[in-house]
Amino acid sequence: MKRLKHLDCNSNLLESIPSELAGMESLELLYLRRNKLRFLPEFPSCKLLKELHLGENQIEMLGAEHLKHLNSILVLDLRDNKLKSVPEEITLLQSLERLDLSNNDISSLPYSLGKLHLKFLALEGNPMRTIRREIINKGTQEVLKYLRSKIKDDGPSQNDSAIETAMTLPSESRVNVHAIITLKILDYSDKQTTLIPDEVFDAVKSNIVTSINFSKNQLCEIPKRIIELKEMVSDVNLGFNKLSFISLELCMLQKLSFLDLRNNFLNSLPEEMESLIRLQTINLSFNRFKILPEVLYRISTLETILISNNQVGSVNPEKLKIMENLVTLDLQNNDLLQIPPELGNCVNLRTLLLDGNPFRVPRAAILMKGTAAILEYLRDRIPT
Numbered sequence: 001m002k003r004l005k006h007l008d009c010n011s012n013l014l015e016s017i018p019s020e021l022a023g024m025e026s027l028e029l030l031y032l033r034r035n036k037l038r039f040l041p042e043f044p045s046c047k048l049l050k051e052l053h054l055g056e057n058q059i060e061m062l063g064a065e066h067l068k069h070l071n072s073i074l075v076l077d078l079r080d081n082k083l084k085s086v087p088e089e090i091t092l093l094q095s096l097e098r099l100d101l102s103n104n105d106i107s108s109l110p111y112s113l114g115k116l117h118l119k120f121l122a123l124e125g126n127p128m129r130t131i132r133r134e135i136i137n138k139g140t141q142e143v144l145k146y147l148r149s150k151i152k153d154d155g156p157s158q159n160d161s162a163i164e165t166a167m168t169l170p171s172e173s174r175v176n177v178h179a180i181i182t183l184k185i186l187d188y189s190d191k192q193t194t195l196i197p198d199e200v201f202d203a204v205k206s207n208i209v210t211s212i213n214f215s216k217n218q219l220c221e222i223p224k225r226i227i228e229l230k231e232m233v234s235d236v237n238l239g240f241n242k243l244s245f246i247s248l249e250l251c252m253l254q255k256l257s258f259l260d261l262r263n264n265f266l267n268s269l270p271e272e273m274e275s276l277i278r279l280q281t282i283n284l285s286f287n288r289f290k291i292l293p294e295v296l297y298r299i300s301t302l303e304t305i306l307i308s309n310n311q312v313g314s315v316n317p318e319k320l321k322i323m324e325n326l327v328t329l330d331l332q333n334n335d336l337l338q339i340p341p342e343l344g345n346c347v348n349l350r351t352l353l354l355d356g357n358p359f360r361v362p363r364a365a366i367l368m369k370g371t372a373a374i375l376e377y378l379r380d381r382i383p384t
Contacts, residue, residue, distance in 0.1 A: 196214060239261060271295050
């Protein structure tokens with residue numbers, strides 16, 4: 001439901017939120033009050049989310065990974081939970097206006113919270129030790145003013161030292177050390193470079209990195225040193241480069257679950273990719289594939305294959321049917337002259353996109369009815 005703006009799931013018995021919710025890219029208001037949630041969901045695609053109401057749950061922890069995508073959030077309601085602390089990364093929520101933390105187990109606040117332009121901050125019902133009761137009673141602006149005064153007393157913040165570290169590296173690198181430390185992201189994107197400098201990998205040091213973003217460069221091959229991160233990286237974005245082949249180093253990233261290779265010059269994938277036994281999503285859109293790469297059929301964990309805007313002329317329905325976890329298959333704008341009726345047996349598919357291909361049937365009227373109707377139509381055409 002890519003256009004849904006408002007979702008109200010208050011007063012249920014939800015213990016967790018499925019990761020698929022993170023793909024609702026138009027969502028602006030999300031109500032999850034009075035449930036049984038124990039942690040905050042992650043929202044990587046919900047860039048427009050303005051209000052997130054999570055009061056009266058059992059949330060115990062707030063981490064950087066929960067906050068880093070909430071770029072547009074105005075209201076964050078976490079009242080009546082079991083939070084013990086608020087992370088420094090709360091300052092990533094630059095648009096935040098209302099923050100309700102009342103009735104938790106919070107004993108101190110990060111001084112950096114004072115940098116936010118909050119209009120409303122609720123703290124009552126917490127065992128606060130670092131802020132005197134009379135300051136809290138004076139209201140939001142006094143609390144923020146007090147926190148800001150403490151930043152000055154404490155000398156340079158962690159942020160400032162992170163920026164200094166970045167500046168001491170060679171000027172062409174500009175490695176975002178702060179992103180490595182707080183967000184676990186190694187980001188060297190949009191630099192139009194043909195090589196990733198060694199300094200970028202050196203900057204990781206002993207930190208844990210779970211995401212790599214080298215997109216929007218001029219890379220003709222995958223950096224060999226990517227293998228140094230093979231035991232921790234789960235997300236890799238190499239989109240918008242000039243890759244014409246995939247190196248074996250990439251096939252050794254044993255925790256890889258999300259791989260973005262869109263907008264490159266790829267026409268095949270190596271058989272060794274079969275060893276990516278945790279891969280769930282692969283984006284191959286805007287490349288030069290003429291068939292669905294054979295190795296994909298053997299990666300049983302795959303849930304999403306995006307291969308639109310290529311020259312794919314055929315798919316193998318028997319092999320697709322064996323992929324029990326596959327729920328999304330995007331084949332839009334390819335060269336499919338016919339759709340095999342046996343594709344209708346792939347009943348696990350929730351999203352099958354076929355627009356923009358030269359086949360005659362199913363007709364547009366069927367395609368418009370959605371995946372279930374397409375699959376049913378195809379099943380009816382299987383010769384008996």
